[in-house]
Amino acid sequence: MSTRPMxxxxxxxxxxxxxxxxxxxxxxxxxxxxxxxxxxxxxTIDRAMELGLCDRTTLSxxxxxxxxxxxxxCTPMSTYKEIATAIAPALMSGAIVTDVGxxxxxxxxxxxxxxxxxxxxxxxxxxxxxxxxxxxxxxxELFENRWTILxxxxxxxxEAVERVAALWRQAGAKIEMMDPHHHDQVLAITSHLPHLIAxxxxxxxxxxxxxxxxxxxxxxxxxxxxxxxxxxSDPTMWRDIFLENRDAVLEVLxxxxxxxxxxxxxxxxxxxxxxxxxxxxxxxxxxxVIDAxxx
Amino acid sequence: MSTRPMxxxxxxxxxxxxxxxxxxxxxxxxxxxxxxxxxxxxxTIDRAMELGLCDRTTLSxxxxxxxxxxxxxCTPMSTYKEIATAIAPALMSGAIVTDVGxxxxxxxxxxxxxxxxxxxxxxxxxxxxxxxxxxxxxxxELFENRWTILxxxxxxxxEAVERVAALWRQAGAKIEMMDPHHHDQVLAITSHLPHLIAxxxxxxxxxxxxxxxxxxxxxxxxxxxxxxxxxxSDPTMWRDIFLENRDAVLEVLxxxxxxxxxxxxxxxxxxxxxxxxxxxxxxxxxxxVIDAxxx
Numbered sequence: 001m002s003t004r005p006m007x008x009x010x011x012x013x014x015x016x017x018x019x020x021x022x023x024x025x026x027x028x029x030x031x032x033x034x035x036x037x038x039x040x041x042x043x044t045i046d047r048a049m050e051l052g053l054c055d056r057t058t059l060s061x062x063x064x065x066x067x068x069x070x071x072x073x074c075t076p077m078s079t080y081k082e083i084a085t086a087i088a089p090a091l092m093s094g095a096i097v098t099d100v101g102x103x104x105x106x107x108x109x110x111x112x113x114x115x116x117x118x119x120x121x122x123x124x125x126x127x128x129x130x131x132x133x134x135x136x137x138x139x140x141e142l143f144e145n146r147w148t149i150l151x152x153x154x155x156x157x158x159e160a161v162e163r164v165a166a167l168w169r170q171a172g173a174k175i176e177m178m179d180p181h182h183h184d185q186v187l188a189i190t191s192h193l194p195h196l197i198a199x200x201x202x203x204x205x206x207x208x209x210x211x212x213x214x215x216x217x218x219x220x221x222x223x224x225x226x227x228x229x230x231x232x233s234d235p236t237m238w239r240d241i242f243l244e245n246r247d248a249v250l251e252v253l254x255x256x257x258x259x260x261x262x263x264x265x266x267x268x269x270x271x272x273x274x275x276x277x278x279x280x281x282x283x284x285x286x287x288x289v290i291d292a293x294x295x
Numbered sequence: 296m297s298t299r300p301m302x303x304x305x306x307x308x309x310x311x312x313x314x315x316x317x318x319x320x321x322x323x324x325x326x327x328x329x330x331x332x333x334x335x336x337x338x339t340i341d342r343a344m345e346l347g348l349c350d351r352t353t354l355s356x357x358x359x360x361x362x363x364x365x366x367x368x369c370t371p372m373s374t375y376k377e378i379a380t381a382i383a384p385a386l387m388s389g390a391i392v393t394d395v396g397x398x399x400x401x402x403x404x405x406x407x408x409x410x411x412x413x414x415x416x417x418x419x420x421x422x423x424x425x426x427x428x429x430x431x432x433x434x435x436e437l438f439e440n441r442w443t444i445l446x447x448x449x450x451x452x453x454e455a456v457e458r459v460a461a462l463w464r465q466a467g468a469k470i471e472m473m474d475p476h477h478h479d480q481v482l483a484i485t486s487h488l489p490h491l492i493a494x495x496x497x498x499x500x501x502x503x504x505x506x507x508x509x510x511x512x513x514x515x516x517x518x519x520x521x522x523x524x525x526x527x528s529d530p531t532m533w534r535d536i537f538l539e540n541r542d543a544v545l546e547v548l549x550x551x552x553x554x555x556x557x558x559x560x561x562x563x564x565x566x567x568x569x570x571x572x573x574x575x576x577x578x579x580x581x582x583x584v585i586d587a588x589x590x
Contacts, residue, residue: 078567127517131581146516176513186510189500191517196562197492198518200555202577204547205484207554215481217583218471221441222422222486223493225584226521232581235574242562242570252499253559259502260495264548267491267537272373275537279530282497286426286527288512289520 006167007032011068013061013083015039015048016234017129018100019074020138023053025171028140038064047135062090070163073099073111077240080107084114093118096160100126102187102237103244104151104180112153120160123180125149125187126173131232144172145293151180188248192241193256196249198230199238301462302327306363308356308378310334310343311529312424313395314369315433318348320466323435333359342430357385365458368394368406372535375402379409388413391455395421397482397532398539399446399475407448415455417447418475420482421468426527439467440588446475483543487536488551491544493525494533 010032012019019037026032035054038061039045045057058064065071065087073083080101091097097119101107104123112121128146130137148168152161165175178186205216205224216224242249266274289295305327307314314332321327330349333356334340340352353359360366360382368378375396386392392414396402402418410416423441425432443463447456460470473481500511500519515523537544561569584590 127514129517147514149514186507186514187517189503189507190511190514190519193499194496194518194522196558197496197555199574199577200558201489201492201551202580203558203573204488204551204554206576206580207550208484212481212484213580214583216485217580217587218589219422219442219444219481219485220584220587220589222424222482223489223525224485225589226525227489228577228581228584229590230518230521231574231577233574235571235578238574239567239570243565243567246562246565249562250559253555253562255502256496256499257555259499260492260548260552263491263495263498264545267541267544267548270538270541272534272538275534276530278498279494279526279528279533281501282494282523282526283530285497285501285508285512286523288509289515289523292512292515294513294515294520295524 005031005033007070009034009068010070011064012037013073014075015135017133017137020053020135021142024138024140036064061086065090067092069095071097076236077101077244080110084111088114091119096120098122098124098164102241104183106244120157122152122161122164131229133234146173147176148173149176149178149183151178151183184245184248188252192249193252198227201227202231300326300328302365304329304363305365306359307332308368309370310430312428312432315348315430316437319433319435331359356381360385362387364390366392371531372396372539375405379406383409386414391415393417393419393459397536399478401539415452417456417459420444426524428529441468442471443468444471444473444478446473446478479540479543483547487544488547493522496522497526
């Protein structure tokens with residue numbers, strides 16, 4: 001006799017890298033009796049079906065969430081408002097709605113505010129990913145030993161929160177509960193600023209003359225290639241992140257700017273001691289990352 | 296009957312990540328009848344001996360180069376002048392002197408100018424490395440499928456250049472001949488700017504309060520950790536790079552600054568189209584890196 005699945009019907013709205021990875025976990029471990037996938041593009045839902053990620057597909061988000069006890073929104077954040085409005089009337093009482101977006105405070109307005117009182121809203125963010133996008137890019141091990149941050153409001157039903165947490169734990173993730181504003185501040189530093197910088201530096205190289213550009217690609221193994229990987233991330237998703245987390249990003253960017261100006265001055269003056277000090281203390285952070293098992 | 300080794304006596308001045316990796320190649324493939332390692336620290340040469348990287352060690356660079364037909368300088372660039380002065384009287388006629396430093400134009404002054412006319416100076420730069428340092432960090436596969444750039448003066452004996460090229464090819468490297476000034480410009484973009492940015496951003500995080508810093512480390516998998524790896528590179532080596540390649544680095548840094556200001560403005564204004572365009576064109580560079588087999 002098999003154990004009862006965690007969920008009866010799960011609806012994925014959007015099935016890219018994150019959604020399809022989580023769907024693969026649910027298929028692998030039999031966590032849902034039925035999985036329905038909705039996407040705006042026929043091609044995407046066809047592919048989700050071919051990949052065996054779900055039992056049923058639809059082009060309508062409202063159709064997908066009908067009778068679902070768990071709805072997982074895995075689309076770019078710019079679509080949240082429209083999706084929330086579309087699914088709200090179709091949601092069943094007691095359903096859990098969660099998401100995987102990279103900025104959390106705005107989800108309470110864009111998503112939470114449009115949902116009926118009789119559903120549980122548990123915003124989430126798995127700190128995992130690759131530079132690849134789409135349903136083919138997913139794999140079930142993506143979340144293993146990575147953090148998933150949940151940012152529910154204080155008055156959210158603890159049982160609903162625990163069901164979402166249990167799902168992520170089943171995917172191998174470690175769970176952290178966090179205030180959504182604090183989440184957005186931390187991620188502005190750990191994720192949004194690094195991506196912004198990587199996009200910028202790769203763009204700077206792209207502006208070079210064609211000959212020089214080819215040489216930059218040829219000799220990219222010297223540091224540049226790591227930035228090209230980051231700067232190959234999904235453009236829609238990242239546009240939305242910078243639109244949604246504008247203030248926190250601009251704040252850390254101005255700190256970064258100050259620090260860069262200081263190092264620039266050290267280079268201009270030939271101040272080797274200052275550079276050596278700076279380059280030494282950054283090593284301690286790397287050791288922290290390694291000790292935290294996140295390297 | 297074994298084939299004759301490429302070199303009779305090879306002297307390594309400095310035996311860190313790069314030097315010890317190349318020494319391992321030479322040992323593996325029997326490329327030298329004898330390898331001598333010189334370093335200023337007793338501990339380092341003892342370790343080189345324990346690791347089986349050489350036949351003989353010495354604390355004196357001058358002693359090491361005696362009767363050597365190949366001298367490979369693998370020390371931070373700030374030591375070049377002192378080393379050149381020390382070894383010049385001890386070099387044998389016809390010896391080849393090469394190096395592995397990351398900035399090439401200045402080597403003609405710091406190293407080349409002090410060498411006697413009867414030796415061949417062939418500056419080199421293997422585009423390979425890791426964030427680890429020291430003789431234990433080396434491994435013989437480090438150079439495989441990576442570029443090594445050689446920047447000899449136009450009047451250098453072609454046979455001497457070819458012998459150095461052949462050594463690097465034996466290590467699995469692809470060879471590129473380049474003007475030293477052009478090398479320094481290209482590397483300012485592909486290597487020096489990325490490292491400067493990584494050192495800066497990790498330093499910015501290090502300036503945060505202790506609690507926030509711990510969270511940044513905890514959630515570093517979201518982009519930041521790649522920067523911490525780059526920013527863990529050897530501080531002495533990188534100080535020297537920014538001292539030696541100051542002008543080219545400041546030039547690309549000012550282009551980067553302009554581009555970052557433009558993106559910052561797009562974020563402040565909520566200009567999603569501009570961001571989307573920028574984030575889309577950087578993907579093409581990533582494809583170039585993958586196509587060039589440097590990913």
